[in-house]
Amino acid sequence: MSQTGDATRRRLRFSRKKKKKSPTGDMSLVEHLQELRRRVIISLLALLAGTIVGFIWYQHAPFGTMPLGEILRGPYCELPPESRADFTRDGECRLLATRPFEMFMLRLKVGALAGLVLSSPVWLYQIWAFIVPGLHKKERRSTFTFVTLAVTLFVLGALIAYFIVGFALEFLMTMGTEFAVSALTGQDYYNFLLGLLVIFGVSFEVPLIIIMLNIVGVLEYQTLKEKRRMIILILFVFAAFMTPGQDPFSMVVLAACLVLLVEMAIQFTRINDKKRQRERPEWMDLDDESASPLNTAPGGTDAPAPISRPAPVDAPRPTHTSGFDDVL
Numbered sequence: 001m002s003q004t005g006d007a008t009r010r011r012l013r014f015s016r017k018k019k020k021k022s023p024t025g026d027m028s029l030v031e032h033l034q035e036l037r038r039r040v041i042i043s044l045l046a047l048l049a050g051t052i053v054g055f056i057w058y059q060h061a062p063f064g065t066m067p068l069g070e071i072l073r074g075p076y077c078e079l080p081p082e083s084r085a086d087f088t089r090d091g092e093c094r095l096l097a098t099r100p101f102e103m104f105m106l107r108l109k110v111g112a113l114a115g116l117v118l119s120s121p122v123w124l125y126q127i128w129a130f131i132v133p134g135l136h137k138k139e140r141r142s143t144f145t146f147v148t149l150a151v152t153l154f155v156l157g158a159l160i161a162y163f164i165v166g167f168a169l170e171f172l173m174t175m176g177t178e179f180a181v182s183a184l185t186g187q188d189y190y191n192f193l194l195g196l197l198v199i200f201g202v203s204f205e206v207p208l209i210i211i212m213l214n215i216v217g218v219l220e221y222q223t224l225k226e227k228r229r230m231i232i233l234i235l236f237v238f239a240a241f242m243t244p245g246q247d248p249f250s251m252v253v254l255a256a257c258l259v260l261l262v263e264m265a266i267q268f269t270r271i272n273d274k275k276r277q278r279e280r281p282e283w284m285d286l287d288d289e290s291a292s293p294l295n296t297a298p299g300g301t302d303a304p305a306p307i308s309r310p311a312p313v314d315a316p317r318p319t320h321t322s323g324f325d326d327v328l
Contacts, residue, residue, distance in 0.1 A: 039126040046122035047115050054114025058107045068114060069107070075165040076189055083173055085183035095186040106186050113194055117158070117201075120151050149208055153261075157204030158197045160257065161250075165193055168247045195244040203242070203258055207265035214269040221269040228266070235259055 057068045076084070077093035084093070097103050124147045173184075213219035224231070239255035 036130060039130050043119075043123035043126045046119035047112075050115030050117070050119035051108075051112050052115070053111075053118060055107060055111030057114065058110050068110060072110065072190070072193060075162070075169055075193070076184065078166050079169060079173060083170075095189055096183055097186050102185070102187055106190050109194065110190065113198070117155065120154065121147055124150050146208075146212075150205060153204040153208060154201040157200035157202075157257070160253065161196045161200035162193075164250055164253050165196060168196075168250045171247050171249055192244050196250065199242050199244070200254060200257075203238075203254060204261060206258060207261040210262065210265040211268055214265075214272055219269065221266065221273040224266045224269055231262060232259055235262065 054068065056062075057065075059067055059069060061067045061070075073093065073095065076095070085096070125143065128143050128146055210219060210224070214221070235258045236251075236255045239251045239258065243250045243254060
């Protein structure tokens with residue numbers, strides 16, 4: 001009986017220590033930090049699992065697919081044989097390694113990038129879920145749309161970068177083949193390739209950021225419309241500085257894709273602002289010192305109402321006098 005009573009008391013003390021959740025969803029600073037720590041841990045675990053899958057996929061081909069290393073080495077191996085050095089007797093395409101741990105670090109780097117892409121639905125959802133408690137119920141429903149668009153844009157940018165790597169390498173490495181033969185190390189090639197993939201993937205998220213800022217009311221269509229030419233110039237300058245190879249082909253492709261995607265985002269802001277103006281009256285956007293316009297149309301809230309005719313006043317009735325006044 002004593003052990004049962006002790007267990008009951010312990011459960012009661014534990015239940016008293018548990019805090020009830022706020023019905024309004026408000027959280028203290030400590031609870032916010034605990035929530036952030038939990039989201040970060042889940043994201044890191046997903047990234048670790050994706051990195052392990054990418055590390056194994058680099059050399060082995062699961063489910064009948066090509067090894068990841070073979071896929072990434074494809075643009076280099078598609079160069080003309082006379083444009084690259086041959087280090088094997090059978091003529092097979094190989095990259096050069098000059099340090100003992102170079103291949104291991106390259107495989108780990110490729111696996112980490114693959115894990116970042118494979119786990120992107122998880123960590124993007126964790127980022128959105130951490131922001132969601134401060135949003136309205138209608139905005140919480142856009143979680144799936146946000147994650148899907150972010151992953152799709154990143155993968156689309158990486159795929160476009162992969163397909164233009166061959167053109168960039170051919171432009172850069174076939175110049176002066178009469179006097180030199182290119183012998184790329186694995187580190188140089190993968191740094192160039194992975195850098196281009198990441199830059200394209202991250203840059204393709206810019207339209208989504210514009211749309212998000214417009215939805216929360218920070219960025220308006222009128223501002224984007226007035227600064228459109230400057231935005232296009234900034235995109236071309238950004239593409240010129242961010243492309244790792246500095247070749248004109250990849251710079252033009254990145255800038256053209258960004259201009260197209262940003263223009264689509266601008267058109268979304270135009271439609272969204274029009275919808276917001278229909279749902280929000282104009283007088284709500286006026287300054288505190290400005291007067292709202294009067295609605296003088298018939299039936300309007302501020303229209304002048306007709307004055308009714310005056311009602312006649314009844315004549316005064318004689319008052320009742322007491323008997324003492326009659327005697328006087």
